[in-house]
Structure formats: structure tokens, C-alpha cells
Amino acid sequence: xxxxxxxxxxxxxxxxxxxxxxxxxxxxxxxxxxxxxxxxxxxxxxxxxxxxxxxxxxxxxxxxxxxxxxxxxxxxxxxxxxxxxxxxxxxxxxxxxxxxxxxxxxxxxxxxxxxxxxxxxxxxxxxxxxxxxxxxxxxxxxxxxxxxxxxxxxxxxxxxxxxxxxxxxxxxxxxxxxxxxxxxxxxxxxxxxxxxxxxxxxxxxxxxxxxxxxxxxxxxxxxxxxxxxxxxxxxxxxxxxxxxxxxxxxxxxxxxxxxxxxxxxxxxxxxxxxxxxxxxxxxxxxxxxxxxxxxxxxxxxxxxxxxxxxxxxxxxxxxxxxxxxxxxxxxxxxxxxxxxxxxxxxxxxxxxxxxxxxxxxxxxxxxxxxxxxxxxxxxxxxxxxxxxxxxxxxxxxxxxxxxxxxxxxxxxxxxxxx
Ligand code: NIG
Ligand code: FE
Numbered sequence: 001x002x003x004x005x006x007x008x009x010x011x012x013x014x015x016x017x018x019x020x021x022x023x024x025x026x027x028x029x030x031x032x033x034x035x036x037x038x039x040x041x042x043x044x045x046x047x048x049x050x051x052x053x054x055x056x057x058x059x060x061x062x063x064x065x066x067x068x069x070x071x072x073x074x075x076x077x078x079x080x081x082x083x084x085x086x087x088x089x090x091x092x093x094x095x096x097x098x099x100x101x102x103x104x105x106x107x108x109x110x111x112x113x114x115x116x117x118x119x120x121x122x123x124x125x126x127x128x129x130x131x132x133x134x135x136x137x138x139x140x141x142x143x144x145x146x147x148x149x150x151x152x153x154x155x156x157x158x159x160x161x162x163x164x165x166x167x168x169x170x171x172x173x174x175x176x177x178x179x180x181x182x183x184x185x186x187x188x189x190x191x192x193x194x195x196x197x198x199x200x201x202x203x204x205x206x207x208x209x210x211x212x213x214x215x216x217x218x219x220x221x222x223x224x225x226x227x228x229x230x231x232x233x234x235x236x237x238x239x240x241x242x243x244x245x246x247x248x249x250x251x252x253x254x255x256x257x258x259x260x261x262x263x264x265x266x267x268x269x270x271x272x273x274x275x276x277x278x279x280x281x282x283x284x285x286x287x288x289x290x291x292x293x294x295x296x297x298x299x300x301x302x303x304x305x306x307x308x309x310x311x312x313x314x315x316x317x318x319x320x321x322x323x324x325x326x327x328x329x330x331x332x333x334x335x336x337x338x339x340x341x342x343x344x345x346x347x348x349x350x351x352x353x354x355x356x357x358x359x360x361x362x363x364x365x366x367x368x369x370x371x372x373x374x375x376x377x378x379x380x381x382x383x384x385x386x387x388x389x390x391x392x393x394x395x396x397x398x399x400x401x402x403x404x405x406x407x408x409x410x411x412x413x414x415x416x417x418x
Contacts, residue, residue: 080149
């Protein structure tokens, strides 16, 4: 199957299969009057004004050689967006927390009172595998419709072997049956389950000795993640968990410095984690450690917005040569929105990142932090044809307009899905 996308007013993309940091974070190629040739889901050639985009690119074949021709009508085309941090699988919702918040309770107050994540754990344990699959599959449809063509998805609302494995099987099935690429992360250490109340160390031991090896045996996750936070898991417990994960061959992720800086970002750098997430409260030494360890900052601005917190120091991280990603953090508590376009707006307006830095942060950087940089995250010959034709002439427009879905057409693996 050969497809030509022609009449692209502006094709904007980062390039390469590696994370971009420092001044490279803000470097995108912009090709005017461009066309993309796709064969069997893979980009074969890109031209601008009729010429190949680089010395090694092949010339565009004649239009008559294509099975399908798509007219981009002078619009912007970018790589499909990559949401590098989601809690996509969950039972129920938590709209009742709105009243608690209005009465003054904050995120950790609700969790300490047995609500929050633990409320979702109860509802997730009650749900069947098919129910969780159907619900998450509808979320993936919604994401594709918004121009998000790949995502990461975490377990972490099961918190016992039976239900964590159930969640991970749902994630695997989504990856197999849904057009989206879904990267699976084991997050058994998302909260201390009620059965282990006051016994966090024992729960971590169970994760390390029983659950994580079983996840590995069944090949159900590529990454392991832990919530390193005041009154959740401390830095010592996080070290134990992540060192075991590294020994078993998982890539490492850590929810760090979201509310309190208790050592998570330092640990991330020291263990050369693929990414550290949130980082609202990060301090200079945490950033130094992450820069040294080559750890990507997975920033979640819609969570700052929803929790009424400050915004992570993204520009400082770029200055310190930490690769910056922006993700949704879609989950039923701290960010009940999967709208990564809104996170793009916030990246620009609240983090003060340039549109080019933001595009890198929602394409190649998360693709690399999730082990998919070779195939996804940029528009170049050899990469998978995952792209968005926007209802916009340039990426500034996507940063500027908010609240509307500006994805006009979406292509996944060479197929038009919108
Ligand atoms: O990344 N901070 C921890 N975990 C999620 C929230 C999960 C929830 O509240 O259900 C987060 O924000
Ligand atoms: Fe999260």
C-alpha cells in the first residue's frame, strides 16, 4: 500500500532517534510545501518544494504510482503526539473528590484518609478484565481523535498480584487490539494497599520478591515505576524497588518530587532512570543528578493545573541539559483529562517553553523515554507513518488556541484513523 500526502503547508518535526536536550530541545525542521511518501506504514521519502529533504532522501515517485493520495490542503503536519505518562486503566471515577477539595482537603489529605488512589484501587479490583479493556479502549479512541498516536500506560490500581497482573494483561491486549502503540509500565508501588497499612517495607518486599519477578516472567511490562512521596514510599524503599527492577531488566521510571522533594530525583539520576515524572518541587541538586544520569524529565503541567500547584521549572531543566518531555498524566484523581493538546498550551504558557521545545517534548523525547525512539517521534524516512494533519498553518497555533481539538486528520501506521 503506497500513500502520498501532498500539499503540506508546513511539515514540522524534530529529527533523529535520540532524546533532545539543551539548545537541541528547541530545534525542529520546518519544510514548506512538503510531501510525504509512505509504503506499508513506513515513511519512504519526504520532499520540500519538490526536492528530497536531505542528501540521502529519495525523490518522490510520480503520483500515478500511489494507491492513495491525501491532500493536506496547505495545513501543518507534525509527528503523532506521544503521551509518555498515563494511568489509563482504572475502575470508576472520583468526581466526589470535587466536594472534598472545595471543603479544603488537598491531594495527600484525601489519600491519607483512605480515598484518592485507594478509592480507585477498590473500584479497579471490582472491575472485570473485559470492563477495564472496554473503558480504556474508548479512552484510546479519544486520544487518537486528538492526535495522540502512542502512549505509555501504568498499572498501579491493583496493588496485589491478582489485580496488578489483571491490569497489565489489559494493557497488553490494548496494544495488540487497538491501533495505538501502548508501552506497558508496572507500577505496583503506587500506594500502600489497605492489607499492608503501616507495613510499607513489607509491601515493597512482596513487590520485589513475588510480584515484579512474575510480571517479568510473563513479559507484561517494559518499565517499572514507583510513587516516591511523603507518606507514600520513601527514597530508601524506592531504591530497593528500582534496584530490583533494574536487576530484572526493567527500564526505570519514578514519580518524584511531585509534592515534596524527598530524594526521588537524585535517585533517578543515580540509577540512570529513563525518566522521572512530575518534578514540581525539584531542587537544584536533583536536577544536577538527573542531568548527570541522562534521565528525562517527564513533566505533567495539567496535573499542576488541576491540583492548583506551581509548575515544574522546565526552562531551568533545559538550561541544565535535561531532556524534557510533556505528558498528560491522565488518571482519575490528579488529572482526569487525556487532552495532551491542553498540556501543549500549558507547556508554552506556564513552562515558558518555545513551540519548538514543546513539540520535541510531546514527540521524540517521550518516544525515547519509552524505548520507541527508533521507530516513533519524528517524521523521517524509515520511521513509522504516525502523523497529524492539523487544522492550523503552524505549531504556534496549536500552542495558542486552547480547549478545541485542532487535530483534523490522524494517520497511524500509514492508515487514516481520523
Ligand atoms: O501521577 N501521583 C501519583 N499518581 C498519579 C495520581 C493517581 C491518582 O490520583 O489516582 C499521578 O498524579
Ligand atoms: Fe502519574
